[in-house]
Structure formats: C-alpha cells, structure tokens
Amino acid sequence: MTHLIEGIHFDKFSRHGEHVHFYGANGFPTKVYRSFINLLAENYTVSSLHNRATWPNQHPPKKLNWSIYADDLIRYLDSYIKHPVIGIGHSMGATTTLLAAIKRPDLFCKLVLIEPAMSSPVVSKLLPLIPFQLAKRIQPIKYTVKKPAQWRSEQEFYNDCRQRRVFKRISDENLAVLAKHSLYQELEQLNTLKFPKIWEARNYASAPNIYKQFAKNTLPVVAIRGKPSAYFSNKSWEKWQQIATNTIFQEDLNFGHLFPLESPQKCAALIDNGLTLLKNK
Template sequence: MLEYRQGNFGRGEAVWLQGGQALQNQALRNQVRQHVATQPAIHFAPANGFPVASYRFFLKHFADEYPLLGLENRGAWGKQPPAPDFNWRGHADDLIAFLDQHGHGPVIGIGHSIGATVTTLAAARRPDLFRALILCDPATLPGRYLYRAHRLVAPHFTRHLSLVKRTRKRPTHWPSRQAFIDYHRNKPVFLPFSDEAFADYAEAALIEQDDGQLAMRYHPDWEAQNFSQTHSPWQALKRIQCPTLLLRAEHSFLHPEAVFRYHSQRLPDVVDCMTVAGRGHMLLQEDGDGVAEHCKHWLDSLTPVPI
C-alpha cells in the first residue's frame, strides 16, 4: 500500500512514502496528474515520534480511492541531529517544498497532533497547495492566550518539561519487535492503542541493523526537539481558505472543551469543528476505523472543486 522513497527537493535528503490504489500499477503512475484532476491526493502528516507507515491501519481506508503521500518528519530522515533553533515552521517549509517539487497539490492534507499543526501552518502560507484539510487533535500550547506568546514559551520554557527530558532518554535499540511492544504496552499513552495500531507502530518504528538489532527510525533527539518547539494552530487557522474539518478528541489533554469552544468560535466559516466522543489525543490509534469513517463522510459531503 505504501512504498518508501528518498531524495532531495532542496531541503536535504528527505524520506517520504507514497501509494494508494491509483499509484499501484505502472500504467496509472504515468497518469497521476490526470487522476488528481478528479480525485486529489491525500497527504498524511503523523504525530511526533510516529513514522508515516505506523498509520497503515488508518490510511488503508483511503487507499482504494485516493493516491496517498506522506512526507516523514525530519526525525525519520536519517541521523542528522536537529539544529537548536529548528521549529515547526521549518517542518511546514519542508512540506511546502515537497508538494511544490513533486507537483502533488492541491492535496487533501490530513494530519495528527504535530502533523495537523504543521499542515495548518503550511496551508495558511500556501493555500494553493491544499484542496481541503482534516486536522486530528492538533498539537498546541495550552489555554486561551498562551499561543500568542509561543516564541517566548518554546523552547525557553518547554525544553525544561519532564516530557522533553524523558523523550531524550528513550531507548534507541531493541532486540526484537516483541520486546519493543512489551516495553511500551503498559505505558499510559499506549494503553488505548488497538492491536493493529500497535503492530503497525512496531513494524514502522524499527529498522533492522547489520548486527540483528533493531534501531529506532525516529531519533529521540528529534522527538524531544519537536516537543520543545511546540507551536499552536490557532493563528494559522484564522487564515485558512479551504474546507477544513477540525477534530477534537473528547478526552484530549490538549483541548479542554471550554478552551476548544473559545478558539473554534473565532475561526472562519470554512472550518467545521467536531468532537470525537470517548477518545483521547491518540484517537486514530484508539479507533482508526471510526475516525476514518468521520473523515470519509465529511469528504463525501464536499462539493467537488475543479482544478
């Protein structure tokens, strides 16, 4: 369903995935632009620390109808350490350059957590590259007003958070995928994961080494850097021009109901807001089938816009 690709589109040696039914046979690969005219590609941006392929359980619901694309976060590009000042706007620049270089736009941008916020930043800057957005519990600074001072908060304050310090100490090598699963299974963030989501994560997160050990594809230093540079989507969302579905997880620690209502009431009419009942921040891993159903129903409701 998804195949790895590697290359340099002006932002360094990058890694991305592509696939979907429309890209599976070589004859159709040569007709991608013609296909996009009636059915745009989906670009998916994952949560921090999660490679794109760890969402196969979710993306499979779109593979028969849409070409699929997914630029990896720089944390999964290779061994190059993060520059101290590299932030989420830099990730948005990566996405813009990727879509520009490969001629995939305008796409349907789907993102989860940091992936949702980075997609929003990119779409606000380059609305011509996006047909629609689906933003799943986008990562943000807490509260109603703190996002306005994000340049002061991140990374000067956030880099001292226990989450950032713990992330830097994550093990980077594992004797087996089962050992990886056993280590993570009882940690709070992973408890609600479906078995399929956990299996996809273990498969995508680890790369076999010459000595038989398994190494993390997404380096903890990048994961910690991303946490320390947390951005918010709210200002960018006010400038969004394309149809957008903003999904809040009912039990998300990032989006308390009153705070989410405050922000959502200040967004343009093109943004539809919805709460996914009974789920937390990792709503896709908790109920990939249900979230995909919400997304597809909303996409089906959109009036086709010719290119």
C-alpha cells in the same frame, strides 16, 4: 538542500482518486499509520512525506521551529504533486499542514486537521526563551529524553508499549504495526527508534500556539478531535470553534489524542462524513 527520494523521504500508497497528503505526529514514522492510510487509499491517491527527523543523517538545528516541517511539505507538494491536495494531518502533522496551507494555499483544496498539537499562547512565548537543558525538566519532554532509544527485539518494544498508558486504546493488531514500523536494525545491532527521541523532545520544546493561524486560514477544514488531553485541550477546541470559518467540527470522545492509531476505521469514517458535509455546505 536534501533531494527527496521516494521510499526514503516520502511514500506513495495509491494512485487513484482525489489527491491526499497525510502528515503524522511527533515521534511517529509514517508507516506506523499503515492501517489508517490503507483506509484512505481505498478512495484517494495518498502520499505522505516522512518527517525530516526520520531522514538519513539529520540532526535538529539549535533553534528548532515547526515551520521547517511546513516548508518541507511545501517543497514536496511543489515538486511531486501537480494538483491541489486534501491535506490530512495528525497532531504535529496537522499543525504543520495548517502552517503550510497558510503560506501556500494554492497547494491545497481543503484540510483535515486531527487533534492539531499546540501549546498555550503563554507557553509558546516562554518555550523559546528556556534553554533546552531546563526544558528537559518539563513533561512530556522529560519523559521523552529519559525513555529508551533501543530494544533487543521488536517484541520487547511491543511489550514496552503495551504497558504504557498512552497506548492503552490501541488494539494488539495496530500496536504490532506500530512496533514493526517504529524501529530499524543495522546488522546485528539493537533495534533503534526511526524517529530519534532528541528530535521528538526538541519538537515538544518548540510547540507553537496556532490560534492566529486558525483565524488566518482561508481553506475549508474538517476539524477532528478525540477526548481532551494535554496535547489538545478542550479550551483549544472551543477557541477553534469561536474563531474559525468554513470549518466542520467532528469528535469521538471514546478515543484519545492518538485517534487515527486507536481506531483507524472510526477516524476515517469521521473524515468521510466531514468531507461530505463540507461538499454540501
């Protein structure tokens, strides 16, 4: 079992106010969210466990299940945080925060789930049955496997991202933060993705459906979404509203699945508003 070390496996960004843990999306190292996290850190004690894909010397298991990330979070909170936290997660980080909260609700006081990633009930049952070599023909797995893993410079990576449709709503300033924290360089070698694309692709190939988990959850929740997308559909949003209890639903359709990166300020404002509504409920 890996011993968790600050600066390598997790970061602490502030040490005042109520405890918040932030868990990021598939393919995105923690510090990519620095602009968003800085806003949270103004009012909260914020920490963030790095996804195990970015830990040193890690390789994806043959059978990957997102519960592994929930278990990592449980171990981190159990070992390093002595108070129930507000669990804030984005995309895969939201989904795995929910999974952790169902296993160990005592570690959390409330949840903020931003665009929780999932597959449909049918697809979630089929994906584990499909060999990864076949799954690689399906988007977004296909694109992820084929995309570059190395760039000659941070600027080249930035230019590549700037041309991609998925990043079109991210400002130049926030995209520069993303580029800076997405790569590492060893000696004179090329700049390489901190979040290896094989992990990212395998995560897409093992995305669960979490309708049952929405219903099982006993903690108060702030649910946040942007514009419907392949990663979080309008159907999932509507289903969530039908089955969840003690949940405040917030949305801003001017932004997409990468809402916390596209507009850190507006996403943080929705969180504050949602938490206030929960308190007054």
